[in-house]
Amino acid sequence: MTTSSSSLHITGGTPLQGHVTVRGAKNLVPKAMVAAILGSSPSVLRNVPNVADVDIVTDLLDLHGVRVKREPGILTLDPSEVDRAEADQINVHAGSSRIPILMCGPLLHRLGHAFIPDLGGCKIGDRPIDFHLDALREMGAEVVKKPEGLYLSAPQRLHGTKIELPFPSVGATEQVLLAAVLAEGKTELRNAATEPEISDLIAVLQKMGALITVQSNRTIRIEGVDELQGYDHWALTDRLEAASWACAALATKGDITVLGAEQGPLLTFLDVFRRVGGKFNINDGGDGSPKSIRFWHPGGDLTAMALETDVAPGFQTDWQQPLVVALTQATGLSIVHERVYENRLGFTHALNKMGAQIQLYRECLGGSTCRFGQRNFLHSAAIAGPTKLNAAELEVPDLRGGFSYLIAALAAEGTSTVHGLDLIYRGYEDFLPKLERLGASFQPA
Numbered sequence: 001m002t003t004s005s006s007s008l009h010i011t012g013g014t015p016l017q018g019h020v021t022v023r024g025a026k027n028l029v030p031k032a033m034v035a036a037i038l039g040s041s042p043s044v045l046r047n048v049p050n051v052a053d054v055d056i057v058t059d060l061l062d063l064h065g066v067r068v069k070r071e072p073g074i075l076t077l078d079p080s081e082v083d084r085a086e087a088d089q090i091n092v093h094a095g096s097s098r099i100p101i102l103m104c105g106p107l108l109h110r111l112g113h114a115f116i117p118d119l120g121g122c123k124i125g126d127r128p129i130d131f132h133l134d135a136l137r138e139m140g141a142e143v144v145k146k147p148e149g150l151y152l153s154a155p156q157r158l159h160g161t162k163i164e165l166p167f168p169s170v171g172a173t174e175q176v177l178l179a180a181v182l183a184e185g186k187t188e189l190r191n192a193a194t195e196p197e198i199s200d201l202i203a204v205l206q207k208m209g210a211l212i213t214v215q216s217n218r219t220i221r222i223e224g225v226d227e228l229q230g231y232d233h234w235a236l237t238d239r240l241e242a243a244s245w246a247c248a249a250l251a252t253k254g255d256i257t258v259l260g261a262e263q264g265p266l267l268t269f270l271d272v273f274r275r276v277g278g279k280f281n282i283n284d285g286g287d288g289s290p291k292s293i294r295f296w297h298p299g300g301d302l303t304a305m306a307l308e309t310d311v312a313p314g315f316q317t318d319w320q321q322p323l324v325v326a327l328t329q330a331t332g333l334s335i336v337h338e339r340v341y342e343n344r345l346g347f348t349h350a351l352n353k354m355g356a357q358i359q360l361y362r363e364c365l366g367g368s369t370c371r372f373g374q375r376n377f378l379h380s381a382a383i384a385g386p387t388k389l390n391a392a393e394l395e396v397p398d399l400r401g402g403f404s405y406l407i408a409a410l411a412a413e414g415t416s417t418v419h420g421l422d423l424i425y426r427g428y429e430d431f432l433p434k435l436e437r438l439g440a441s442f443q444p445a
Helices: 029-038 052-063 087-093 104-110 130-138 170-180 196-208 239-251 264-275 317-327 344-353 399-411 421-426 431-437
Strands: 007-011 017-021 043-046 067-071 074-078 113-116 142-146 149-153 162-164 186-190 211-214 220-223 232-234 255-259 279-283 292-296 306-308 330-337 357-361 380-385 393-395 415-419 441-444
Touching (some): 007 399, 017 431, 029 043, 029 052, 029 074, 029 104, 029 170, 052 074, 104 113, 104 130, 104 170, 130 170, 196 211, 196 232, 239 264, 239 292, 239 399, 264 292, 317 330, 317 399, 344 357, 344 380, 399 421
Parallel strands (some): 017 255
Antiparallel strands (some): 007 441, 043 074, 067 074, 142 149, 186 220, 255 292, 279 292, 330 380
16 A cells, blocks of 8 residues: 555554665755756766655756656756746745755756745755855846745856855855856866755766766865757766665664665764664675665664764764664763754654753854854754653645655654655655655555
């Protein structure tokens, strides 16, 4: 039985066992789709997951005249007839995605103007677009604010410049890359993000003909070119989804093999997973079989630990929420210091309702200070365990928090009701059929 219901009754207490397949990264695929606008010929993107974010970006590209042909796991994107979309058409997608801001650079190059509606995304903290707009202004864009959104124009070709980000923002780094590759002259970006998805986007742009040099000190140099071609690219596997299934195995005392998972992008997570007591086995595909990682709970007690999130190559903030559920079952006191999004620990209130013992603090716990330490945000957590989790009624707060609630419900005693599952469809492909294959017990609410 599978369902697309936005609410589920989930009966916990059964270890998840079996295998799931994870495809292209949700944090790369939509950006690679946007990059296709820059090409003078069609692009082909492979290993594409069937998630809501791909649907949203497909609609946005279609509004701008990009023809998108969809086959299972493959997108062909033809930008030969890129055109202006009306503000009211774009505003249909207002609040559902933050991708429109990343379309600005490519559209300024192709059309000389762009429009940004109200942006959506998960409510996990302040994610201003100031970094984006400041970078575009420095490259020659003009920004006009109107009631329906922001209008950008570039009367002249965008030009290279020197930019230093106040924080290594993934989105702002992507913005500069997408805008600078066709800009006149050279762009130097300092304090850039270095996530694997950034590296994969750079690989896409390099295939198109871009000149990009990545240095070891978070500096990226881009030399603008006059024309880019289409690309043919296999998207890297979603390391964030792979880690979510690993945490589900740990919290439910299960055994899950994630097909498609690769060791390299998960190095930091795997170290933490082992320290907390989980076991894993890596198949790097050397024998001709698909790459995969098997994650399992070996029995016995899990180990409490101190953890701080950080930008890559640190422990990713998107790994934190699923792992916190597993840490409620660890023996001792765990400390989690969230250093990327100030409100990402808000989801723990529901876990406490289920029986967890989690206390939030405004102080920077864990050994180092961060930019939230003096700003009155509850961004550190002390988790005492192990605690028995009991069924509860839950409302999905955001993408990773929502998946974490699923894990908690599957680990709890009794039947929980989880509402607002639509958010999870943004980043997890076929997650209900996958849960079914792993032996989870659920039904539409």
